[in-house]
Amino acid sequence: MTSAIAPLTDFSLWARGDLLVIILLILGAVLLTRLADWARGKIVARIDALSGSSEELVRSEAAKHRHVVAQVLTWSTVAVIYTVTAVLVVQRLGVPLAGLVAPAALLSAALGFGLQRFVQDIGAGFFLTGERQYGFGDVVRISVAGVAEPAFGTVEEVTLRVTRIRSVSGEVIITPNGQITQVTNLSRDWARAVIDVPVPSSVDVAHAIDVLQRVGEEAYASERLRKMMLDQPTVMGVERIEVETFSVRMVARTLPGMQFDVGREIRALVAAAFRSEGIIVSAEVGAGRPTADEAS
Numbered sequence: 001m002t003s004a005i006a007p008l009t010d011f012s013l014w015a016r017g018d019l020l021v022i023i024l025l026i027l028g029a030v031l032l033t034r035l036a037d038w039a040r041g042k043i044v045a046r047i048d049a050l051s052g053s054s055e056e057l058v059r060s061e062a063a064k065h066r067h068v069v070a071q072v073l074t075w076s077t078v079a080v081i082y083t084v085t086a087v088l089v090v091q092r093l094g095v096p097l098a099g100l101v102a103p104a105a106l107l108s109a110a111l112g113f114g115l116q117r118f119v120q121d122i123g124a125g126f127f128l129t130g131e132r133q134y135g136f137g138d139v140v141r142i143s144v145a146g147v148a149e150p151a152f153g154t155v156e157e158v159t160l161r162v163t164r165i166r167s168v169s170g171e172v173i174i175t176p177n178g179q180i181t182q183v184t185n186l187s188r189d190w191a192r193a194v195i196d197v198p199v200p201s202s203v204d205v206a207h208a209i210d211v212l213q214r215v216g217e218e219a220y221a222s223e224r225l226r227k228m229m230l231d232q233p234t235v236m237g238v239e240r241i242e243v244e245t246f247s248v249r250m251v252a253r254t255l256p257g258m259q260f261d262v263g264r265e266i267r268a269l270v271a272a273a274f275r276s277e278g279i280i281v282s283a284e285v286g287a288g289r290p291t292a293d294e295a296s
Contacts, residue, residue, distance in 0.1 A: 018092045025092070029085040033078045040074040049089035065268055067136035069160045071218040072129050075159040118161070125160030128177055134158075134185050139257050140165065145174055150184075151175055195250040195266055196239055203279055205246070209235050211277055212250055215269045215292035219252070225265055227257040233266060 022049050047066050090247065127133075131157045134140050134155055142165070151173045153165035199208045216233035219225050233252035240247040250270075254262045 010087070013081045013259050018094075020090050022092050022138040024090050025085050029081050032054050036074050036077045036081070043070045058108070068129055071158055072125070072137075072160055077162075098129075104274050117176070117178060121161045124177035124180065125158075128158065128163070128180075129160070134188075137257075138188070139186040141182075141186065142175055142180055145179045145181050152184075186259070189256060191254050191256050191259040193233075193252040193254055193259040193263035193266065195252075195263055196247045196249060197270055198245045198247050198281055199279065200281065201244055201246060204246075205238060205276075208248055209237070211273050211279070212248055212270065215266065215273050216250065216252070218273075219269055220268050225262065228242075228262050229254050 015099065044067060047070070106254055124269040136158070137153055138155045140153070142163070144151060151165060151167075153167040153171075153173060155163065155165050156172075157164040160177070161174055162174050163180070164172060166172055197208075197212060199205075212235045220229060230253040233250050236249040236251055239248050239249040250266065252259075252262055252266060
């Protein structure tokens with residue numbers, strides 16, 4: 001009878017001591033991670049509020065970087081909390097940490113080959129964040145090793161391990177940072193809308209250029225479009241000559257990320273101006289190769 005009660009007594013003492021501490025450690029880790037996530041939400045909301053209160057149409061580079069830093073710090077904090085909690089729990093279970101050094105070294109060597117890519121992703125994430133290659137809200141085109149087509153979209157989340165972007169069609173593309181070979185940032189500092197206008201060869205070149213120059217002046221005079229442009233659109237001249245058409249290029253310098261909206265608006269103005277001038281562009285003419293910003 002005494003031998004049967006002794007184990008129960010030992011378990012009761014352990015449950016009221018170490019087991020209670022283990023439960024408190026796990027609950028504390030969960031609460032701290034939720035606190036970190038709550039703090040990140042507050043910081044991001046503050047950044048968004050400051051960006052929304054300004055009269056700028058696009059986020060500043062500093063705001064984009066602060067957004068990314070908040071995400072990276074939260075991810076790193078959560079990793080540290082869980083790691084420390086795991087070590088403390090192992091100690092409370094009575095496992096000697098000194099005795100785990102040799103097995104841990106062998107295990108780390110065995111897993112090193114499998115974790116090489118993970119470590120590579122973490123290292124690349126540090127460089128991406130420190131060098132400010134892109135930030136939250138940037139429009140980027142990312143080339144990935146082993147993938148023929150680059151990933152194109154808007155940056156939604158950046159951690160030390162992965163970058164998440166959303167494509168124009170709404171798809172979410174998650175790319176490990178270590179697999180990124182090239183980044184094209186389409187919304188850094190300023191952008192350029194490039195519009196190649198197909199014109200029938202029967203139309204006088206000087207007349208077509210004069211119409212496009214008037215379109216550029218009209219676009220820059222528009223209060224809504226002028227907020228998105230840095231200067232008046234210019235007509236560069238004839239870019240390409242084909243059998244039945246020639247192409248005239250217009251270029252407009254815009255705020256970062258606004259090149260697509262400005263390009264669409266200018267194309268609409270060009271179509272209206274050509275219609276009023278009696279310049280008809282057939283469907284076959286419009287089915288040529290895409291312009292620079294359409295291809296992107």
